[in-house]
Amino acid sequence: xxxxxxxxxxxxxxxxxxxxxxxxxxxxxxxxxxxxxxxxxxxxxxxxxxxxxxxxxxxxxxxxxxxxxxxxxxxxxxxxxxxxxxxxxxxxxxxxxxxxxxxxxxxxxxxxxxxxxxxxxxxxxxxxxxxxxxxxxxxxxxxxxxxxxxxxxxxxxxxxxxxxxxxxxxxxxxxxxxxxxxxxxxxxxx
Numbered sequence: 001x002x003x004x005x006x007x008x009x010x011x012x013x014x015x016x017x018x019x020x021x022x023x024x025x026x027x028x029x030x031x032x033x034x035x036x037x038x039x040x041x042x043x044x045x046x047x048x049x050x051x052x053x054x055x056x057x058x059x060x061x062x063x064x065x066x067x068x069x070x071x072x073x074x075x076x077x078x079x080x081x082x083x084x085x086x087x088x089x090x091x092x093x094x095x096x097x098x099x100x101x102x103x104x105x106x107x108x109x110x111x112x113x114x115x116x117x118x119x120x121x122x123x124x125x126x127x128x129x130x131x132x133x134x135x136x137x138x139x140x141x142x143x144x145x146x147x148x149x150x151x152x153x154x155x156x157x158x159x160x161x162x163x164x165x166x167x168x169x170x171x172x173x174x175x176x177x178x179x180x181x182x183x184x185x186x187x188x189x190x
Contacts, residue, residue, distance in 0.1 A: 014054055021047035048144075054098075057171050059180035061095035061147075064165065068093050071145045083189040088154040092117050092167060094180070096146045100173045104138065111137045112172035115148050119184070120164045127163070128155060134172075160188045 004015050024043035028035060067075040074093050082088045094115065101109040113135040119128040130152050137143070148169070164181040171177075 010054060014051060017047060017050040017054075021050075056098060057169065057174075057176040057178040058097040059094055059167060059169060059178045060097040061093070062167055062180045062182050063093045064182060064184070065091045065093045067091070068147075068149050071095070071147050081185045081187050082154065084158065084160050084186055085156055085189070087156045090152055090154070092148075092150045092152055092165070094148045094150075094167050094169065096148065096169055096178070099146050100171055100176075101139075101142050102173055106138075108138045108140055109142045111135075111139075111143065111146060113148065114170040114172055115150060116168045117150055117152055118166045118168070119154065119158075120166060120181075122162045127158065158186050160186050 004012050007015065021043045025041065028040050028043065061072075063074060064077045065074045066077055068091050072095075074091075077090055096113065099111055099113065101111045104110040114132060115135055116132045117130040118126050121127050130150065133148075133150055135148050137146070163184045163186060165184050166179060166181045169178045
C-alpha cells in the first residue's frame, strides 16, 4: 500500500478497489464452502460497478421518443423532422453511464441526478428550455443500467430550420456533468 501512495487520488482509488476485489475473491475461495461460480466471482463483478463510478459521467444514448417502456425499450419518433406551426410533444429518453449510487439510511441504493433539456438553433443560441428536473431513484440492489425520461412540449412558434436538442445530466452526489445532443429539423408544411 505504501507503493501506491505516490499515485494520484483516482489511480489510488481504482487500485484500492482492485486489491479489495481480489482480496474478497481469495477469501471466498479459501472459505471452504462449495459456492456456485457466480457467488465466487461476485467481488469481481462488483468491481466493475465501483470502477464505473470512478469514470466520467456519460450520456450513452439519447433519443426523442413517442413511447418508453424501460431501459433500451422505446419507440423513437418517426424521423427528426417536425412541422412548423404546431406544438410537438415527445419523450426525451436518456441513458446514463458511470452514475454514482450510495447506500442511504434505510440500506438502499440511492441515485440522485438533475436533468435539463434545451433547444438550440443553428447559431447555437438557446431558443427554448424546459424546466429542470430532479431524478431520484432508490433500489434494494445497486443498478448497473440507468435511464431518464422527460416529457417535453416544443412550442408551435419555432421557425423552420435546423436545431439541436441538448440534454445536460448532473450527478448530484459527485457533482459531475455530462451533455449530449440530438439533431431536429423544423420544416414548413403547406
